[in-house]
Amino acid sequence: MVIKGIIVSSGYSFGSAFVLNEKKVDLNFNKITFDKVDDEIKLFVKSHIKTINQLKKIRLKIKKQNKDKKLLFDGYIMLLEDNNLKEDIINLIKNELMYADNATNIIIKKHINDIKKIDNIYLQDRVIDILDIGKRLIYNIKNLDFIDFNFSNIKDKIIIVTKDLLPSQIIQFNLKKIVGFITELGSLTSHTSIIAKSLNLPAIIGVKNITNIIFNNDYLILDAVDNKIYINPCKNIFNTLKNKYNSFLFKRKQLIKLKNLPAITTDGHEIKLFANIANDKDIKFLIKNNIKGVGLYRTEFLFMDRKSLPSEEEQFLSYKKIAKLMKNFPVTIRTVDLGGDKFLPYMKFPKEDVSCLGWRAIRICMDRKDILYSQLRAILRASVYGKLRIMFPMIISMEEIFFLKNEIQKLKLQLLEEKHDFDDNIKIGAMIETPAAAIISKYLSEELDFFSIGTNDLTQYTLAVDRNNSMISHLYEPLSPSVIHLIKYVIDSVNPDVKSLSICGELASDERAIILLLGLGIKELSMNINNIPKVKQIICNNSLSFAKKLSTDVLSKCTVNDVLSILIKDK
Ligand code: PEP
Numbered sequence: 001m002v003i004k005g006i007i008v009s010s011g012y013s014f015g016s017a018f019v020l021n022e023k024k025v026d027l028n029f030n031k032i033t034f035d036k037v038d039d040e041i042k043l044f045v046k047s048h049i050k051t052i053n054q055l056k057k058i059r060l061k062i063k064k065q066n067k068d069k070k071l072l073f074d075g076y077i078m079l080l081e082d083n084n085l086k087e088d089i090i091n092l093i094k095n096e097l098m099y100a101d102n103a104t105n106i107i108i109k110k111h112i113n114d115i116k117k118i119d120n121i122y123l124q125d126r127v128i129d130i131l132d133i134g135k136r137l138i139y140n141i142k143n144l145d146f147i148d149f150n151f152s153n154i155k156d157k158i159i160i161v162t163k164d165l166l167p168s169q170i171i172q173f174n175l176k177k178i179v180g181f182i183t184e185l186g187s188l189t190s191h192t193s194i195i196a197k198s199l200n201l202p203a204i205i206g207v208k209n210i211t212n213i214i215f216n217n218d219y220l221i222l223d224a225v226d227n228k229i230y231i232n233p234c235k236n237i238f239n240t241l242k243n244k245y246n247s248f249l250f251k252r253k254q255l256i257k258l259k260n261l262p263a264i265t266t267d268g269h270e271i272k273l274f275a276n277i278a279n280d281k282d283i284k285f286l287i288k289n290n291i292k293g294v295g296l297y298r299t300e301f302l303f304m305d306r307k308s309l310p311s312e313e314e315q316f317l318s319y320k321k322i323a324k325l326m327k328n329f330p331v332t333i334r335t336v337d338l339g340g341d342k343f344l345p346y347m348k349f350p351k352e353d354v355s356c357l358g359w360r361a362i363r364i365c366m367d368r369k370d371i372l373y374s375q376l377r378a379i380l381r382a383s384v385y386g387k388l389r390i391m392f393p394m395i396i397s398m399e400e401i402f403f404l405k406n407e408i409q410k411l412k413l414q415l416l417e418e419k420h421d422f423d424d425n426i427k428i429g430a431m432i433e434t435p436a437a438a439i440i441s442k443y444l445s446e447e448l449d450f451f452s453i454g455t456n457d458l459t460q461y462t463l464a465v466d467r468n469n470s471m472i473s474h475l476y477e478p479l480s481p482s483v484i485h486l487i488k489y490v491i492d493s494v495n496p497d498v499k500s501l502s503i504c505g506e507l508a509s510d511e512r513a514i515i516l517l518l519g520l521g522i523k524e525l526s527m528n529i530n531n532i533p534k535v536k537q538i539i540c541n542n543s544l545s546f547a548k549k550l551s552t553d554v555l556s557k558c559t560v561n562d563v564l565s566i567l568i569k570d571k
């Protein structure tokens with residue numbers, strides 16, 4: 001039997017099914033009598049402390065393995081220690097005469113519903129974190145054991161099959177025994193999926209009813225490359241999949257071997273490959289993998305998973321750390337790109353009908369000078385430690401650039417007065433991710449030092465297709481002739497021989513697009529670190545002269561289908 005779902009982390013795994021059916025917890029919906037209130041509050045407080053201690057224990061255990069995972073637990077503990085949550089539950093027990101388990105369940109659900117009302121993908125993914133905390137609290141109130149994965153008795157390799165996995169559960173997986181997982185629920189951007197990817201643990205989510213289809217000890221093959229789950233497959237299938245798996249491993253190893261080679265076409269043209277990062281912890285990985293620059297640091301992630309805006313000092317320390325580690329390699333710090341689909345729980349955002357066209361990115365920073373100034377001051381102060389560059393997102397006009405350059409100048413004078421050092425020649429650039437910026441790129445290039453084409457947004461705004469709306473996702477095609485022509489227009493206006501011009505949207509690592517982009521004149525690409533070897537291989541196997549012919553051919557086509565038929569044929 002073969003079943004499909006959504007791949008969140010690719011690879012193959014072979015093992016026995018371990019079906020996790022959660023214990024059913026019966027909540028007590030009765031009312032307590034007044035004389036029981038203190039007991040129930042005590043029970044809650046005791047469980048609350050116990051939950052924090054359990055989480056601290058897990059945090060300590062995983063701290064040595066992975067600092068990123070530790071951060072998630074810091075977030076959990078912070079949420080639990082938040083007095084509002086605790087007080088809300090105690091108040092319900094006191095005022096509504098509720099049992100502690102019932103009161104906890106109600107407050108956790110209320111938090112989740114509040115979040116669900118906000119139209120924001122990032123926050124929706126935090127629902128599972130709150131659920132995780134709520135479950136732990138209730139299990140402790142009821143004195144039940146929470147499933148904290150300890151598979152010490154299991155000898156086989158196992159594949160977890162469950163309704164949903166909590167981040168705090170996957171973090172504890174013993175990867176020698178657990179080789180993959182399948183869930184009924186989940187989303188691509190949830191913490192669970194993010195952790196699965198970082199662990200290289202094959203995983204397929206969103207498989208309806210899977211816990212009723214698969215039984216314990218069924219033999220499973222998880223093909224998280226072609227998106228198939230085989231249940232008790234025959235020997236032939238097993239052998240075929242083993243061969244696929246071996247060639248997958250071989251390919252991965254071959255790609256890793258490329259890490260010390262530059263990306264040079266067969267006719268000798270070098271393409272610079274940089275990394276997109278979301279935090280300063282990725283830097284060590286970059287250095288280990290010989291990646292010579294950051295093309296995009298999405299700093300908004302520095303503002304998330306916390307209770308208030310990061311101070312200038314906190315930002316300074318993060319930027320300084322990156323600058324020092326990357327030494328003379330360029331690090332492009334994009335000023336915070338909030339709004340659209342990225343919100344902060346501690347900051348008020350207006351309710352907008354079309355948030356991607358609203359109060360977003362540089363527009364927020366131009367209104368909220370406190371945010372702009374603290375970030376620019378932090379970058380400037382850190383700039384003496386390496387080769388930092390400032391990049392502005394969502395630019396649509398020259399007025400914005402004049403304003404921002406003037407602000408930087410003012411801040412430099414301020415820093416001089418305060419006797420802070422900074423790199424006076426720090427490079428200033430912009431994302432080209434709106435059609436407006438693309439059309440005025442010639443003027444922009446007279447004022448700025450470098451550019452990066454954000455094809456994710458450029459596609460969204462050129463085609464007027466919301467990149468987060470699944471109803472119209474079939475219309476979202478960065479390889480549409482209109483987007484390709486706009487990219488070509490920017491390349492001609494900016495001239496990559498004169499000014500640094502990269503691509504940092506997902507198109508930069510789209511296998512169909514690499515040769516085309518080179519042929520159009522792109523010399524720098526920035527992408528998710530894991531995609532660099534694959535892109536490097538494509539570059540090393542092709543010539544620029546072929547790429548130019550291909551791009552001329554593509555530019556002569558007026559439909560997506562015609563473009564794709566060239567790119568897929570020649571891939
Ligand atoms: C882009 O729009 O292509 C881009 C790189 O920025 P983000 O995906 O962060 O909006």
Ligand code: MG
Pocket residue numbers: 393433454456457
């Ligand atoms: Mg963008």
